[in-house]
Amino acid sequence: MVRCYNSRVIGGLPKLSLNRNGLQKSAEAQGFSYIDGDTNPSISSSLERGGRELKRRTNRTAGEQVRLISSIFEVRSKSSNSDEAIARSYDQEYGGEKPKYGYVSALLSPEGFDLITGIPKDKINQLRVLDVGAGSNEFLRFCRDELAIPANQLSGSDVSGESTKIIENDGFSAHQGRIETLDLPERSFDLVYLSYFIDYDTDQAATFGAAIDRVPSGGKIVLEGWFPVRPFGLLEKDRRDYSFITKGKTAEEDIQLVRDAFQNIGKEKGRTVSLEKVVKTHRFVHSQYGFCKLDSYFLTFSVND
Numbered sequence: 001m002v003r004c005y006n007s008r009v010i011g012g013l014p015k016l017s018l019n020r021n022g023l024q025k026s027a028e029a030q031g032f033s034y035i036d037g038d039t040n041p042s043i044s045s046s047l048e049r050g051g052r053e054l055k056r057r058t059n060r061t062a063g064e065q066v067r068l069i070s071s072i073f074e075v076r077s078k079s080s081n082s083d084e085a086i087a088r089s090y091d092q093e094y095g096g097e098k099p100k101y102g103y104v105s106a107l108l109s110p111e112g113f114d115l116i117t118g119i120p121k122d123k124i125n126q127l128r129v130l131d132v133g134a135g136s137n138e139f140l141r142f143c144r145d146e147l148a149i150p151a152n153q154l155s156g157s158d159v160s161g162e163s164t165k166i167i168e169n170d171g172f173s174a175h176q177g178r179i180e181t182l183d184l185p186e187r188s189f190d191l192v193y194l195s196y197f198i199d200y201d202t203d204q205a206a207t208f209g210a211a212i213d214r215v216p217s218g219g220k221i222v223l224e225g226w227f228p229v230r231p232f233g234l235l236e237k238d239r240r241d242y243s244f245i246t247k248g249k250t251a252e253e254d255i256q257l258v259r260d261a262f263q264n265i266g267k268e269k270g271r272t273v274s275l276e277k278v279v280k281t282h283r284f285v286h287s288q289y290g291f292c293k294l295d296s297y298f299l300t301f302s303v304n305d
Helices: 020-030 041-057 062-077 082-094 110-117 121-126 138-145 161-169 204-214 251-268
Strands: 033-036 102-104 129-132 154-158 173-176 191-195 219-225 272-287 290-304
Touching: 041 102, 041 110, 041 272, 041 290, 062 082, 082 161, 102 138, 110 219, 110 272, 110 290, 129 138, 129 204, 138 154, 154 161, 161 173, 191 204, 204 251, 219 251, 219 272, 251 272, 251 290
Parallel strands: 033 272, 129 154, 129 191, 154 173, 191 219
Antiparallel strands: 102 272, 219 290, 272 290
């Protein structure tokens, strides 16, 4: 799941750029790698090609765009809480015959997957994968079609019923709801992907903890997000009530807060969670806000006993 903004300032909340020197120094001091993925020609070329195809595939008229925005505004205004508003908004974008939503990210290329996850090529087709916030389901299709991971090893979840239908219709195991509420066996996925929804997550700590529970020793969690995080998905009346982990003013601060939270939650569970790398790149998104290019940060964590 993801949202796209035509401006870098939404509702008076600025999205600030990353202090690369600061994060690079932090990475060197604390034992993780910082990589600028946009300097990789193969990844950049794949993103640009994918972005052009996405724009063509999801093209819509001005009238269609207005109707989509109006329908989302209507369901949000009738929702009693933020979780309901988020799920119903996603249903508007993912439902119907004509695609209203799609994305392209670095993880959707073999080169990007290799850079971000670091999983050996001879191990990839053995992976058991869970895509949390699967949305329009690009990642699971990529895993099956490009990485040759068998469909019965691929699972997706989303709070949206329409997204869950897409996952199921594509031939994968589908689950509706927040990850901590799902009846999924512990330590059953080698890779858990938290897909660009951190600014729409009403309980970040619960998400992080449930992701840790779902991977075995040696497993990995990849969190993709737009930093610094702002609670864009929450209803206005809820924004002061939710306890976000990500309260930093810069991307660097929020990434550090996420890292610390994963480590501390893991420690409470008797597990060691380590941030291996941060890969900075971008993604293209076509959503209710139109077609745009967004910053994207991949945080890759390893989990061990």
